Amino acid sequence: MEMTSIDLDVDILVIGGGVVGCAILRELARYDASIALLEQYPDVCEGTSKANSAIVHTGFDARPGTLEARLLAEARQLWPEVIARLHIPYLQTGALMVALNEQEQATIAREIVPKAAANGITLQPLSRAEILEAAPYVNERIVGGVLVEGEGVIDPFWTTRAYCEHALLNGAQLFLGERVNAIEVGPRRLRVHTENGRTFSAALVVNAAGLWADEVARLAGDHSFKLTPRKGEFLITEEDHGVAQIILPVPSEVSKGILVTPIVFGGVLLGPTAEDVSDKRDLATTTAGQQRIREGVGRLVPAMTTVSTVRQFAGLRAVSSTGDYIIRPSTVSERLLHVAGIRSTGLSASPAIGHYVGTLVGETLGLRLRTSYREALPEPLSEAAHEDGEVVCLCRSITRGEILAALRSTLPPQTLDGLKRRTGAMLGECQGNLCLPRLIALFQQELGRDPLSLEKHAPGSRLLVERLTHLGSVPAHRCERSKRGQ
Amino acid sequence: MRKVQMSAYTLEDMPLMEDLHEGDYDVAIVGAGLSALSLLHSGGTALGRTVVLDYQEQVGGLLRYLLPADGFGTEWELLRDFQLPAGVRLLLQTTAVGLLPANDAEPTHTLVVRQRQGTTQLRARQVVIACGGVERPREHDAIPGTRPAGVMTPVLALQLLAQGYLPGRRALVYGDSRYALATARRLAEAGLEVITAAPASGNGRSVRLCGTLEEICGFPRLTAVRLLCDQQSVEVEVDTLIYATGLLAGTHWLKGSGVALTAAGAIAVDAHYRTNIAGIYAIGTVVRPGLDHEDSVRMGKEVAALLPGGVS
Numbered sequence: 001m002e003m004t005s006i007d008l009d010v011d012i013l014v015i016g017g018g019v020v021g022c023a024i025l026r027e028l029a030r031y032d033a034s035i036a037l038l039e040q041y042p043d044v045c046e047g048t049s050k051a052n053s054a055i056v057h058t059g060f061d062a063r064p065g066t067l068e069a070r071l072l073a074e075a076r077q078l079w080p081e082v083i084a085r086l087h088i089p090y091l092q093t094g095a096l097m098v099a100l101n102e103q104e105q106a107t108i109a110r111e112i113v114p115k116a117a118a119n120g121i122t123l124q125p126l127s128r129a130e131i132l133e134a135a136p137y138v139n140e141r142i143v144g145g146v147l148v149e150g151e152g153v154i155d156p157f158w159t160t161r162a163y164c165e166h167a168l169l170n171g172a173q174l175f176l177g178e179r180v181n182a183i184e185v186g187p188r189r190l191r192v193h194t195e196n197g198r199t200f201s202a203a204l205v206v207n208a209a210g211l212w213a214d215e216v217a218r219l220a221g222d223h224s225f226k227l228t229p230r231k232g233e234f235l236i237t238e239e240d241h242g243v244a245q246i247i248l249p250v251p252s253e254v255s256k257g258i259l260v261t262p263i264v265f266g267g268v269l270l271g272p273t274a275e276d277v278s279d280k281r282d283l284a285t286t287t288a289g290q291q292r293i294r295e296g297v298g299r300l301v302p303a304m305t306t307v308s309t310v311r312q313f314a315g316l317r318a319v320s321s322t323g324d325y326i327i328r329p330s331t332v333s334e335r336l337l338h339v340a341g342i343r344s345t346g347l348s349a350s351p352a353i354g355h356y357v358g359t360l361v362g363e364t365l366g367l368r369l370r371t372s373y374r375e376a377l378p379e380p381l382s383e384a385a386h387e388d389g390e391v392v393c394l395c396r397s398i399t400r401g402e403i404l405a406a407l408r409s410t411l412p413p414q415t416l417d418g419l420k421r422r423t424g425a426m427l428g429e430c431q432g433n434l435c436l437p438r439l440i441a442l443f444q445q446e447l448g449r450d451p452l453s454l455e456k457h458a459p460g461s462r463l464l465v466e467r468l469t470h471l472g473s474v475p476a477h478r479c480e481r482s483k484r485g486q
Numbered sequence: 487m488r489k490v491q492m493s494a495y496t497l498e499d500m501p502l503m504e505d506l507h508e509g510d511y512d513v514a515i516v517g518a519g520l521s522a523l524s525l526l527h528s529g530g531t532a533l534g535r536t537v538v539l540d541y542q543e544q545v546g547g548l549l550r551y552l553l554p555a556d557g558f559g560t561e562w563e564l565l566r567d568f569q570l571p572a573g574v575r576l577l578l579q580t581t582a583v584g585l586l587p588a589n590d591a592e593p594t595h596t597l598v599v600r601q602r603q604g605t606t607q608l609r610a611r612q613v614v615i616a617c618g619g620v621e622r623p624r625e626h627d628a629i630p631g632t633r634p635a636g637v638m639t640p641v642l643a644l645q646l647l648a649q650g651y652l653p654g655r656r657a658l659v660y661g662d663s664r665y666a667l668a669t670a671r672r673l674a675e676a677g678l679e680v681i682t683a684a685p686a687s688g689n690g691r692s693v694r695l696c697g698t699l700e701e702i703c704g705f706p707r708l709t710a711v712r713l714l715c716d717q718q719s720v721e722v723e724v725d726t727l728i729y730a731t732g733l734l735a736g737t738h739w740l741k742g743s744g745v746a747l748t749a750a751g752a753i754a755v756d757a758h759y760r761t762n763i764a765g766i767y768a769i770g771t772v773v774r775p776g777l778d779h780e781d782s783v784r785m786g787k788e789v790a791a792l793l794p795g796g797v798s
């Protein structure tokens with residue numbers, strides 16, 4: 001991340017460090033080419049990739065014939081190897097789509113099953129009794145449903161980070177905190193400028209800026225598509241309440257609906273809502289949204305109506321006017337490739353998107369494969385190695401050893417949320433209020449970070465405003481006064 | 487008798503792991519906050535071979551962060567003058583991460599504890615769970631709005647001040663407990679502009695604004711909070727919110743132990759502080775998160791008298 005303000009010349013530049021951009025970077029790293037990624041936030045996975053249902057969809061309900069359906073099908077083949085090589089936490093839970101009445105049951109038979117078949121997936125019809133046997137926590141009032149065997153849940157942060165680390169291992173460069181604010185299109189090269197005053201030059205630029213991909217396109221003078229945000233709110237529980245499968249409602253026109261799903265690192269995820277909003281930074285959770293989630297999940301798993309939650313959050317889907325993924329060169333230059341409108345399935349399709357785009361770029365630039373490519377990430381440290389040290393995060397029993405391992409990793413966290421997502425610290429009942437000062441101290445000790453500069457997530461989210469000079473410790477006379485006070 | 491300093495213990499004071507489990511203890515106390523210290527104070531050497539462990543590097547629990555502030559004189563004296571009874575082993579920066587109750591094969595209770603040197607087990611005939619709780623964050627109460635920097639609980643704010651940092655410039659302290667108001671005073675002393683607020687249903691201590699917290703606004707740093715005051719929405723511009731609505735019982739580490747909890751997640755005990763498992767007791771905040779300090783002290787005293795082999 002050190003760079004003076006001189007230009008950096010690379011063959012390929014990726015804009016956006018979400019799951020899509022990082023998956024692409026990983027595939028590009030196979031080629032004998034210089035590559036770099038620019039991300040506006042101080043960490044990867046700070047956009048939509050951090051706030052989603054974390055399901056690896058099979059694509060059984062994708063619109064047949066779309067690029068989305070095709071890439072989801074390809075991704076199904078790729079996942080086992082990706083998970084194994086990058087050591088990504090994944091749980092093959094299967095998904096149960098449950099019908100609450102005969103009408104929904106009919107929709108499954110008439111629409112869902114044939115659509116899945118067209119996507120190459122056989123759904124297994126289940127009777128009410130079979131569902132309740134497999135998932136006793138499901139609403140007893142269901143009339144039947146289907147099992148989607150291949151669905152599972154994954155750690156989206158780990159996935160994004162692992163793609164990126166794998167690319168770094170194979171020579172890619174990463175620039176965090178670099179927000180692209182101007183693009184100059186030349187005949188042979190593009191110049192990409194960032195807010196920090198840096199200029200990058202590349203033979204080809206991949207626009208994987210998620211929800212902002214239309215704005216990045218516009219920087220290059222390309223107004224060919226528009227993305228609008230559709231908010232999805234979620235609730236998270238600490239306990240798993242016996243939920244072992246993804247429980248899906250029969251979907252409606254607008255969304256896959258509000259579901260109940262196990263989380264790969266513990267607890268249950270409830271949501272999401274689907275609400276079109278106007279502000280691309282509007283990640284606020286609302287009373288109305290939370291009520292909608294409670295109603296929705298209550299229909300599937302009644303106990304979830306009142307269950308206590310430890311966290312709420314929202315994500316924004318990038319909805320495009322086309323209704324399909326937009327993966328094509330820009331209207332202004334063959335050298336600017338858009339990968340946009342990856343609305344609700346980007347995590348699931350990411351290995352295939354990476355491969356598809358990698359191949360496309362490789363052909364466009366006539367690249368050769370690198371001879372010394374490392375196929376896998378090194379094995380993560382053993383549990384035992386992580387266990388060393390006293391407990392730092394009390395609620396989750398996360399040790400000092402685990403925190404240090406994250407701070408010393410190839411892609412160390414730059415923010416407190418980054419550390420949270422790498423270790424699970426601060427995710428328990430108290431949400432980090434107890435252990436945060438210890439974490440700040442470890443950041444300082446390991447990475448030399450001045451606590452005053454430490455941010456929670458986005459630029460400008462500093463935790464501390466100033467050093468106290470006059471009140472370093474409590475003056476002794478206060479004890480005297482306090483005695484009288486009582 | 488060894489005097490417990492309020493300053494941190496050094497690592498040299500910590501016994502090595504090997505000597506931790508030479509034989510069984512009569513009593514193992516999880517937590518070294520007020521209720522545990524009161525138990526030790528009352529029980530003294532009569533408790534028998536006793537071990538006390540705590541996650542923190544000092545005794546005194548969460549309360550320590552407010553000492554010696556206005557209004558906490560009694561507690562401060564109790565802690566300052568506390569004497570560790572002879573023979574009691576105090577293990578700081580040592581966290582209980584699991585509890586395996588006694589069974590037919592194993593007549594003593596086993597605590598799985600973790601400290602700097604690693605994970606080990608402690609066996610004791612009686613266990614007193616006095617581990618208190620953690621503060622309720624805004625997330626627990628699902629307060630709607632954004633997730634900016636600048637939202638914290640009193641203990642976090644106090645710890646940051648103690649480390650010599652100002653957590654913000656203008657804070658709203660939401661809550662009217664003694665703890666909340668003492669935190670407000672400390673922040674004001676440190677130079678923050680402080681506004682106190684609490685729901686009308688609170689305990690009636692004087693706060694500047696009476697209202698219910700409705701929304702957290704601003705990103706990436708907090709810019710305002712919205713309160714519903716007398717059916718009117720009031721926006722208060724602040725860069726810091728101290729969410730001070732109380733504690734949650736610290737029972738997360740008891741998952742799977744079989745120790746019964748109340749619907750609210752606290753440990754269920756009878757009038758004699760007995761849990762559902764024979765030989766396992768619980769006192770203090772972990773049985774009643776809304777508790778005041780006097781009650782913690784009283785519970786410690788009472789359980790000392792009740793422990794078999796304890797003083798009567």
Ligand SMILES: Cc1cc2nc3c(=O)[nH]c(=O)nc-3n(C[C@H](O)[C@H](O)[C@H](O)COP(=O)(O)OP(=O)(O)OC[C@H]3O[C@@H](n4cnc5c(N)ncnc54)[C@H](O)[C@@H]3O)c2cc1C
Pocket residue numbers: 015016017018019020021038039040041044045046047048049050051052053054055056057178179180181208209210211212213216230231232233272315316317318342343344345346347348349
């Ligand atoms: C509610 C909800 C539920 C979902 N559930 C699932 C699911 O279960 N399974 C699934 O597969 N998918 C799901 N998705 C979809 C999935 O999350 C997205 O498809 C995926 O995260 C998109 O990744 P991305 O990399 O395109 O976007 P992002 O993660 O948003 O990444 C884009 C990145 O570009 C950066 N950027 C933008 N502009 C600039 C700039 N000018 N300069 C530098 N950097 C810039 C951003 O900071 C961001 O990090 C869900 C989405 C939502 C909202």
